[in-house]
Amino acid sequence: MDAFLSLMHGFDVLLTVSNLGYMVLGILFGVLLGFLPGVGGANGIAILLPLTFSMPPTTAIIMLAAIYWGALFGGCISAILFNIPGEPWSVATTFDGHPLAKQGRAGEALTASLSSSFIGALIATIVLTFLAPIVAKFALRFGPPEFFSVYLLTFCSFVGMGRQSPFKVISAMMLGFAFASVGTDEITGGLRLTFGTEVLLTGFHFLIAVIGLFGIGEILVTIEKGLHFEGQTSKINPFIVWQTWKKLPQYWVTIIRGTAVGVWLGITPGGATPASFMSYGLAKRFSRNGDKFGTGQLEGVVAPETAAHAAGTSALLPMLTLGIPGSPTAAVLLGGLLIWGLDPGPLLFVEHKDFVWGLIASIYLGNVVGLFVVLSTVPLWASIMKIPFAIIAPIIIVICGIGSYTLSNAPADLVFMVMFGVIGYLFKKLDYPLAPMVLAIVLGGRTENSFRQAMLGSQGDLSVFWSNGLVGSITALSMVMLFWPAISWLYRRLR
Amino acid sequence: MSEGHDKEAQGEHGKAVVSYRTMNIAVSLTLMVVATIVMIASYRLGAGWAKDVGPDSGYFPFYVSLFMFITSGVTLLQHLLQRHREGERVFLHHRELMMVLQVLIPTLIFVVLSIYIGIYISMALFICFFMMWHGRYRWYKAVPLAVAVPVVLFIVFEIWFLVPLPKGPFEAWLGY
Numbered sequence: 001m002d003a004f005l006s007l008m009h010g011f012d013v014l015l016t017v018s019n020l021g022y023m024v025l026g027i028l029f030g031v032l033l034g035f036l037p038g039v040g041g042a043n044g045i046a047i048l049l050p051l052t053f054s055m056p057p058t059t060a061i062i063m064l065a066a067i068y069w070g071a072l073f074g075g076c077i078s079a080i081l082f083n084i085p086g087e088p089w090s091v092a093t094t095f096d097g098h099p100l101a102k103q104g105r106a107g108e109a110l111t112a113s114l115s116s117s118f119i120g121a122l123i124a125t126i127v128l129t130f131l132a133p134i135v136a137k138f139a140l141r142f143g144p145p146e147f148f149s150v151y152l153l154t155f156c157s158f159v160g161m162g163r164q165s166p167f168k169v170i171s172a173m174m175l176g177f178a179f180a181s182v183g184t185d186e187i188t189g190g191l192r193l194t195f196g197t198e199v200l201l202t203g204f205h206f207l208i209a210v211i212g213l214f215g216i217g218e219i220l221v222t223i224e225k226g227l228h229f230e231g232q233t234s235k236i237n238p239f240i241v242w243q244t245w246k247k248l249p250q251y252w253v254t255i256i257r258g259t260a261v262g263v264w265l266g267i268t269p270g271g272a273t274p275a276s277f278m279s280y281g282l283a284k285r286f287s288r289n290g291d292k293f294g295t296g297q298l299e300g301v302v303a304p305e306t307a308a309h310a311a312g313t314s315a316l317l318p319m320l321t322l323g324i325p326g327s328p329t330a331a332v333l334l335g336g337l338l339i340w341g342l343d344p345g346p347l348l349f350v351e352h353k354d355f356v357w358g359l360i361a362s363i364y365l366g367n368v369v370g371l372f373v374v375l376s377t378v379p380l381w382a383s384i385m386k387i388p389f390a391i392i393a394p395i396i397i398v399i400c401g402i403g404s405y406t407l408s409n410a411p412a413d414l415v416f417m418v419m420f421g422v423i424g425y426l427f428k429k430l431d432y433p434l435a436p437m438v439l440a441i442v443l444g445g446r447t448e449n450s451f452r453q454a455m456l457g458s459q460g461d462l463s464v465f466w467s468n469g470l471v472g473s474i475t476a477l478s479m480v481m482l483f484w485p486a487i488s489w490l491y492r493r494l495r
Numbered sequence: 496m497s498e499g500h501d502k503e504a505q506g507e508h509g510k511a512v513v514s515y516r517t518m519n520i521a522v523s524l525t526l527m528v529v530a531t532i533v534m535i536a537s538y539r540l541g542a543g544w545a546k547d548v549g550p551d552s553g554y555f556p557f558y559v560s561l562f563m564f565i566t567s568g569v570t571l572l573q574h575l576l577q578r579h580r581e582g583e584r585v586f587l588h589h590r591e592l593m594m595v596l597q598v599l600i601p602t603l604i605f606v607v608l609s610i611y612i613g614i615y616i617s618m619a620l621f622i623c624f625f626m627m628w629h630g631r632y633r634w635y636k637a638v639p640l641a642v643a644v645p646v647v648l649f650i651v652f653e654i655w656f657l658v659p660l661p662k663g664p665f666e667a668w669l670g671y
Contacts, residue, residue: 171570390631398605460550
């Protein structure tokens with residue numbers, strides 16, 4: 001009941017004209033960023049972050065979160081109409097979404113995909129509303145060893161659950177940690193790894209890394225394919241929307257399964273992309289029409305979209321309660337919180353109630369508004385996609401540059417952005433995962449600090465990470481995750 | 496990727512420049528060099544136990560780069576020992592390399608120029624160049640857009656949100 005009352009208070013905070021205005025603006029920005037290949041939720045928010053520095057934190061986070069919802073919705077438009085996933089989590093949507101569009105049923109596919117995204121997000125938000133305060137209360141008892149073990153679990157999960165070579169996952173992650181350590185050592189206050197240069201004094205800002213890796217890197221990957229868009233036209237009107245809505249309830253099993261997969265993978269740092277693939281795979285296996293998947297089944301659109309959106313939403317739970325983002329986009333939002341002087345973690349729920357509940361309320365409203373805004377503006381977005389890449393690409397690059405510069409008015413950041421762009425391009429093509437690297441850059445300082453504080457407390461005794469049931473079981477689980485690829489390899493060998 | 500597809504791609508994109516195997520080896524070697532540099536720097540800083548501080552400044556980066564050295568080393572070995580033809584898959588064809596460089600080099604020029612002559616002028620040049628070279632637009636289509644974008648961004652950033660961007664002599668002449 002507590003959570004419910006707090007939520008009502010949150011709506012009270014949210015419902016001002018300026019907050020609502022920025023929310024709609026955020027959704028429109030988000031859809032634009034979400035469906036253009038080369039810009040996505042993570043670097044879209046990174047670019048727009050400096051613009052929000054002058055706003056009150058609650059308004060700012062509402063707008064940034066709205067960009068996130070918009071991006072989640074927007075990814076499916078280009079996936080269905082153009083067979084080009086605007087975001088990695090809409091790749092699975094193209095499998096059945098684009099065939100539907102080719103059959104002239106784009107309106108149905110879009111309605112089904114947007115509505116099921118909405119349902120997935122709604123259920124995930126309800127979970128978030130009631131679970132987050134409990135997790136936060138529990139986490140209030142955490143000390144440095146507990147926090148370090150949770151960070152350890154987050155990073156080890158990438159190794160255990162990643163599709164890529166575990167060695168590449170660890171290399172990418174460690175490179176991220178190395179980037180994070182450049183600059184000032186937070187504990188001793190001394191400088192390190194600056195190699196006597198001035199530009200490295202302040203270290204690498206993780207938002208520069210995000211803009212470079214996801215923005216510039218993505219453009220390079222896209223341009224290499226010599227992209228040209230071939231779109232299907234979409235006819236969408238209230239009648240088609242209504243007809244599709246009537247069909248959706250029969251897919252309730254798929255919707256619930258997709259949401260469950262999404263919520264789970266969002267809280268653990270799997271993220272929206274694996275969630276969408278897993279949900280699609282499960283639906284294909286268990287559906288009566290499973291063998292027809294890939295030819296244009298509505299169910300094949302519903303499955304990945306519910307999961308992607310549920311994962312995107314529930315990724316905020318560990319971010320708000322523990323300060324551990326479940327996805328790169330959540331990591332960027334976390335960066336925003338830090339810049340506004342809010343320290344994400346269990347205390348946030350005690351010290352900044354207005355902020356937390358205003359944000360959670362905005363998720364509810366943002367998704368409702370998002371659904372209708374996007375449904376009614378589909379033709380507009382479809383026409384923007386027809387603008388040739390030779391015009392879109394330089395504008396995206398220019399905007400990435402502006403976003404990088406405005407973060408700290410440091411010209412060197414522009415060069416770093418291009419450097420991260422090249423790293424992003426190479427890593428993407430060679431299957432080094434970017435998400436754990438970005439998370440390592442974001443969480444590097446906190447991970448290191450909790451480790452060093454824990455060590456100082458125990459006088460260098462590593463057994464502190466097994467000193468009680470809680471920290472011991474999290475550490476043990478991390479080890480299982482870390483060695484999971486080896487365990488499953490051995491298991492297959494022995495059989 | 497099937498063989499048929501590769502051949503077709505070769506015809507379409509020109510000669511193969513570099514294989515996945517070579518790129519994997521190059522990148523893992525680079526990561527090992529980076530790891531070595533960070534290890535040496537951290538070791539000099541103190542990678543052990545310091546009195547009253549606990550693990551010293553260099554402790555964390557030292558072990559992080561040690562792990563990076565080891566895992567990149569494994570990746571390197573995997574690709575060196577690889578006899579599988581999957582490794583010979585083409586990473587870049589000539590035409591693709593040209594496409595990437597045609598974006599990367601102008602982007603680099605754009606960011607360096609914007610440090611010296613301001614971002615607005617550089618972006619106008621960049622957009623104009625990109626449209627005419629990459630999109631083969633005539634100047635009367637490229638120039639208006641190349642002027643419009645900086646003007647709109649100028650209004651949004653300098654006037655509306657009061658966020659200063661790098662400016663050069665031209666903006667100074669305008670009084671900003």
